[in-house]
Amino acid sequence: MISSESSDEELATLHEAAAACAKPVRKAKKAQVAADHTPSKKRPAEDAADPEEAQRLKREARKRRKAEEKLAREAAQRAAQQQQQAAERAAMGRAYTLSMAVPGSILDNAQTKELRTYLAGQVARAAVIFQVDEVVVFDDQLGSSSGSAGAPKKRAHDCHVFMARILQYLETPQYLRRALFPMHQDLSCAGLLNPLDCPHHLRAHEWSAxxxxxxxxxxxxxxxxxxxxxxxxxxxxxxxxxxxxxxxxxxxxxxxxxxxxxxxxxxxxxxxxxxxx
CATH class of the missing domain: 2.40.50.140 (Nucleic acid-binding proteins)
Incomplete structure (x- = not known):
């Protein structure tokens, strides 16, 4: 016990003794922590006791790593294939055909050949704008029998053939029309129609595969x-x-x-x- 009458020298001596006792304890703790974190070349005693188990764990870890790498490669290959297929589909166009059915009898409402030709040209223009692949001209009165009272009278011209010929003429590139379409009375007013300018209607200076x-x-x-x-x-x-x-x-x-x-x-x-x- 230290009395109140103790001198400053005695207090300093006691503090030095306490500090000297604490230093070895701190050094021992630091040495133990460093030993725990220092990698050892030798396995712990429990691992060294069962080397077969350690080898098995190694093999399993190696198998898991290879399986994960294989899955990653397969996923990358699938993604690349999907991108390539999407690019091919985009280059090839759509995988379906867009068709449009038109009755040829709509030309009967026109009074003159010029108006009939113009009406057929408007049908062709609409088909090009909406990227129609196929135009079907059908006879809406085909079901009527020729012997019935309501049978249509014989026309001076066939409106269905007229429309089909105009559509085929407009679909053909300009540089091929003279070779594929001889002179015909149905095409006498075709010069009044504006060109459709379809993608396959190429000019001499335009390149296409x-x-x-x-x-x-x-x-x-x-x-x-x-x-x-x-x-x-x-x-x-x-x-x-x-x-x-x-x-x-x-x-x-x-x-x-x-x-x-x-x-x-x-x-x-x-x-x-x-x-x-």
Whole structure:
């Protein structure tokens, strides 16, 4: 016990002794903590006691890691395939056909041939605006029998054929109309119609991988192949023998992009037949 009469020297001596006793304890704790956090080259005693269990755990961890990596690779491949398929679908267009059915009798409401031609041209314009793939001209009075009292009278002209001919004429590119459509009375007023300017109605200076063409009767030196006029300065040569006058769709290689500046004809890989003359 320290009395009130103790001197300052005695108090300082007691504090020094207490601090000296606390230092070894703190050093021992620090050494123990450092030993716990220091990585040891040897496994703990319990792991060393069962090396087979440790190897099994290693193998399982390795298998899990490989399985996770495999799943990640498969997910990345699926995502890449989905993106590629989406890009291909976008490039190929829609996977369905949009059709429009029109009765040919609507032309009977027009009084003159000019008005009938103009009305058919408006139908074609609407089909182009809404990206219609197919126009079906049907006879809405086909069910009436010829012997019944309500049977329609015989017309001086067939409105269904008239509309179909006008639609086919407008769908054909301008550079092919003279070859595919001879002079006909139904087309006498077709010059009044404005061009539709469809995507496949290409001009001579416009490039496209696909062009509409007509097979010509120009002789070819090779046994297999045909000349096709596709609206360019020179005809192209396809690797198929096709009857002259047939309309075809020709795929042109990118390497032949500037072939119209050359003196020889371009050779394209193939074509697709669309219809007859």
């Amino acid at each position: 696909y062009r509409e063409g007509v097979v010509t009767d120009r002789p070819l030196k090779e046994k297999e192949g045909s000349h096709v006029y596709v609206g360019l300065q020179r005809e192209v040569v396809v690797d198929k023998r096709i009857t002259p006058g047939i309309r075809v769709t020709v795929q042109i290689d990118e390497a032949s992009k500037d072939f119209k500046k050359k003196s020889e004809c371009a050779r394209v890989p193939g074509c697709w037949e669309l219809g007859g003359d």
